[in-house]
Amino acid sequence: MKGIVIAGIGTGIGKTFISSILVEMWHADYWKPVQAGNLDFTDTDFVKKHITNHQSFFHQEGYRLSEPMSPHAAAQIDEVQIFSRNLNLPSSENLIIVEAAGGIMVPLNDKELNIDLFTKWDLPVILVSKNYLGSINHTLLSIQLLKDRGIHLYGIIFNGEANQYTENFILQYSGVRCLAKIGHEENINKMLVKKYADEWKDKMESIQ
Numbered sequence: 001m002k003g004i005v006i007a008g009i010g011t012g013i014g015k016t017f018i019s020s021i022l023v024e025m026w027h028a029d030y031w032k033p034v035q036a037g038n039l040d041f042t043d044t045d046f047v048k049k050h051i052t053n054h055q056s057f058f059h060q061e062g063y064r065l066s067e068p069m070s071p072h073a074a075a076q077i078d079e080v081q082i083f084s085r086n087l088n089l090p091s092s093e094n095l096i097i098v099e100a101a102g103g104i105m106v107p108l109n110d111k112e113l114n115i116d117l118f119t120k121w122d123l124p125v126i127l128v129s130k131n132y133l134g135s136i137n138h139t140l141l142s143i144q145l146l147k148d149r150g151i152h153l154y155g156i157i158f159n160g161e162a163n164q165y166t167e168n169f170i171l172q173y174s175g176v177r178c179l180a181k182i183g184h185e186e187n188i189n190k191m192l193v194k195k196y197a198d199e200w201k202d203k204m205e206s207i208q
Helices: 015-026 043-049 071-077 114-121 135-148 164-174 190-207
Strands: 003-008 029-031 034-036 063-065 096-103 125-130 153-159 178-182
Touching: 003 015, 003 114, 015 029, 015 043, 015 096, 015 125, 015 153, 015 178, 015 190, 029 043, 034 071, 034 096, 063 071, 096 114, 114 135, 125 135, 135 153, 135 164, 153 164, 164 178, 178 190
Parallel strands: 003 096, 003 125, 029 096, 034 063, 125 153, 153 178
Antiparallel strands: none
């Protein structure tokens, strides 16, 4: 397998933290195709800071946009245009963790969405969900959209405070497997990332 896309049911739900764990666990490469905002400390910088292995390679972002907004809006402010044809999976012999910008239906330009990139790359997706009022709807809609596009969904990772009623319903209704769960974590550091990586390794070894 050449890569896995880490997508979310929305923004601010822990994709970068989870990407760090997966990069550490598999000693994988990391690529953020579109970075919108936080250019002084990007998501790439976050992952690089929180892993301990020396095998992972961090690929240059395809687009670096100044404003923390939807990519299509941030690009307009910076007077650039995002073209999906410019966002090709980096060449590597290593597995690449690809972290999407926001949710799967986030617009890149006037005509293209994140999900169009997933289709283009033909990569499997790990969906990150987080329990909040409305997350069942957002998660099931995301799953259905991926299925409708014929995109292979490996499974879900739940992040944050557990809610067995929400999680059980999502898994039972969708038939998608739960790959892992993360509790609410206040202080993220290298040792915490490595702890989860070690715990997940045996469970997710077969994913490759």
